[in-house]
Structures are given as C-alpha cells and as structure tokens.
Amino acid sequence: MFFNSLxxxxxxxxxxxxxxxxxxxxxxxxxxxxxHSRSQRAKALKQVRAIARRVV
Amino acid sequence: MSSLDWRMPRWFHQMGSxxxxxxxxxxxxxxxxxxxxxxxxxxxxxxxxxxxxxxxxGNSFRIMYVHVPAAILSQSIxxxxxxxxxxxxxxxxxxxxxxxxxxxxxxxxxxAIALLTGAIWGKPTWGTYxxxxxxxxxxxxxxxxxxxxxxxxxxxSERQTAGKATAILAxxxxxxxxxxxxxxxxxxTLHQSSSFSLTEKPTMPAEMYVPLLLTVLGxxxxxxxxxxxxxxxxxxxxxxxxxxLTQHPDIxxx
Numbered sequence: 001m002f003f004n005s006l007x008x009x010x011x012x013x014x015x016x017x018x019x020x021x022x023x024x025x026x027x028x029x030x031x032x033x034x035x036h037s038r039s040q041r042a043k044a045l046k047q048v049r050a051i052a053r054r055v056v
Numbered sequence: 057m058s059s060l061d062w063r064m065p066r067w068f069h070q071m072g073s074x075x076x077x078x079x080x081x082x083x084x085x086x087x088x089x090x091x092x093x094x095x096x097x098x099x100x101x102x103x104x105x106x107x108x109x110x111x112x113x114g115n116s117f118r119i120m121y122v123h124v125p126a127a128i129l130s131q132s133i134x135x136x137x138x139x140x141x142x143x144x145x146x147x148x149x150x151x152x153x154x155x156x157x158x159x160x161x162x163x164x165x166x167x168a169i170a171l172l173t174g175a176i177w178g179k180p181t182w183g184t185y186x187x188x189x190x191x192x193x194x195x196x197x198x199x200x201x202x203x204x205x206x207x208x209x210x211x212x213s214e215r216q217t218a219g220k221a222t223a224i225l226a227x228x229x230x231x232x233x234x235x236x237x238x239x240x241x242x243x244x245t246l247h248q249s250s251s252f253s254l255t256e257k258p259t260m261p262a263e264m265y266v267p268l269l270l271t272v273l274g275x276x277x278x279x280x281x282x283x284x285x286x287x288x289x290x291x292x293x294x295x296x297x298x299x300x301l302t303q304h305p306d307i308x309x310x
Contacts, residue, residue: 001105001106002105002106002107002108002109003105009104009105012114012115012116012118013114013115014114014180015114015115015116015118015180016115018116018119018176018177018179018180019104019115019116019118019119021176022119022122022123022172022173022176022177023100023104023122025122025169025172025173025176026122026126026169026173027100029165029168029169030165030169030278032165033161033162033165033282034281034282034285036161037282037285037286037289038285040286040289041285041288041289041292044289044292044293045292045306045307047292047293047296048292048296048301048302048307049307051296051297051302052296052302052303052307052308
C-alpha cells in the first residue's frame with residue numbers, strides 16, 4: 001500500500017474528504033442505477049405474468 | 057423493407073428481433089456484471105490505496121480514477137444513443153430505439169458523476185468548485201441535452217414516434233461532443249488537456265495508468281450491463297402479448 005496506515009489512507013494528508021466523497025458518489029449513483037433497473041424489470045415481469053395468466 | 061437490407065450481415069437483423077435480443081442479452085448480462093465488478097473493484101482499490109501520489113496534486117489526483125471514466129462514458133453513451141437512434145430510423149428497428157432509450161438515464165448518471173466529481177476535484181486543485189470554463193460549461197450542456205432527450209422521449213406515448221423524435225434530437229445533440237473534446241484546445245481553459253487515451257501510448261507511469269485503464273473498461277462493461285437490463289425490461293413492457301414471451305421460462309417458471 002502507498003499509505004503507512006489505514007488512518008493515513010482515510011485522511012490522505014488533507015485530501016481525504018474530497019477523494020472519498022468522489023468515490024462515494026461514483027459507487028452510490030451507479031448502484032442506484034443498477035437498483036432502479038432491477039426494480040423496473042421486476043415490475044415488468046409481474047405485468048407480463050398477469051397477462052400470461054389471463055391468456056391461459 | 058429498406059433497400060439497404062442486403063448489405064447487412066444476418067446477426068444485424070437478428071439483433072433487431074426482440075426475442076433474439078432478450079435471449080442473448082440475458083446470457084451476456086452476467087458476464088458484463090462480473091467484468092464490471094472485477095475491473096471497477098480492482099481499479100478503484102488500486103487507485104485509492106496503491107497508486108503513488110501525484111508530485112503536483114498529492115492525493116487529490118486519485119479522483120481521476122472515477123472522474124475520467126465518468127467523463128469518457130458521458131460522451132460515449134451520447135454517441136451510442138445517437139447511433140442506435142439512427143439505426144432505428146434507417147432500418148426501422150424497434151430494438152434499436154429501445155437501446156437508445158435505455159442510454160438516456162445511464163448517460164445522464166455518468167454526466168452527473170463527471171460534473172460532481174469534477175467540482176469536488178476543483179476545490180483542492182483550482183481553489184473553486186466551479187468556473188464557467190469551456191470544458192465545464194459544454195459538459196453541463198451535455199447534461200441538459202440528456203434531460204431534453206429524456207423529456208422528449210417521455211412526452212410522446214407512441215413508442216415508434218418517440219424513438220424517431222429522440223433519435224433526431226440525439227443526432228443533432230452530438231454536435232456538442234467534439235465541442236467538449238476540443239474545448240481544452242480551442243479555448244483557454246482552466247481544465248487540463250487530456251492525459252489519457254485508449255489508443256495512444258500513456259503519458260503517465262504504469263502504476264498510475266493501469267488502474268485508470270481498469271476503471272474505464274469496467275465502466276464500459278457496467279454501461280453494457282445497464283443497457284442490456286433496461287432494454288430487456290422494455291421488451292417485457294412492449295412484447296407482453298407475444299407467445300414467445302408468455303411461454304418464456306422467465307414468465308412461466310414461477
């Protein structure tokens with residue numbers, strides 16, 4: 001590791017808040033996108049199953 | 057049928073079949089998910105904890121490993137959306153319109169990430185979160201373009217018409233992409249010029265460059281995954297009346 005300790009990694013000689021918030025935004029917003037895609041699929045599957053039951 | 061049909065290989069037309077896209081998309085999805093997870097995880101941990109600090113910017117340069125892929129993808133996705141829309145118009149391919157529609161939210165997300173992480177990076181580097189610099193302003197315009205495309209796409213309820221209108225706006229909007237790309241050369245900007253390219257020899261040492269390559273490739277895989285997921289959902293939404301779908305294991309297997 002480049003840093004001497006986990007605390008060093010967290011603080012990053014004063015840049016920690018900037019760096020960690022950027023990584024948080026990146027992971028958070030993209031995870032939200034994945035979650036939204038999954039929930040949309042679940043909703044659509046439910047609708048098609050309802051149609052399929054009516055047809056059968 | 058268009059007169060251009062004979063020029064295109066068979067897989068191209070198969071891809072235009074919702075059934076075919078649904079099947080193959082489903083198979084490819086898990087591979088893209090795995091690749092995205094491994095590449096992004098590896099690149100981000102490397103970039104955060106193992107890459108050496110920059111001699112000028114110190115540790116704040118680590119923001120590059122999320123900012124640069126987000127910025128690259130924000131533009132690639134816009135172009136992909138316009139190309140998919142054009143394919144939809146030329147070959148009257150419904151699935152291509154669906155792909156274009158899927159791109160909107162994903163592209164807007166990457167653009168928002170690029171702007172936000174850029175602003176945060178600006179504070180320790182330039183001493184300000186925002187300047188009305190050519191690169192920053194043209195990227196903000198990109199976010200508004202995505203918003204416009206999304207609004208137009210949702211305002212028209214008939215999907216074919218919505219697809220066409222969206223494609224035309226996306227095609228016109230791509231004029232902004234070279235403006236973003238060359239903004240750092242055409243105008244005197246605060247934003248630095250590009251230091252990363254997938255096709256050119258790297259200008260930074262390998263232990264700084266490789267993690268960036270990993271997060272860029274990982275972001276492309278995540279984009280592919282999200283497009284497949286969202287397009288397959290649209291196939292479910294629009295093909296519910298078809299026999300192949302109502303008899304599909306995804307539907308019947310419950």
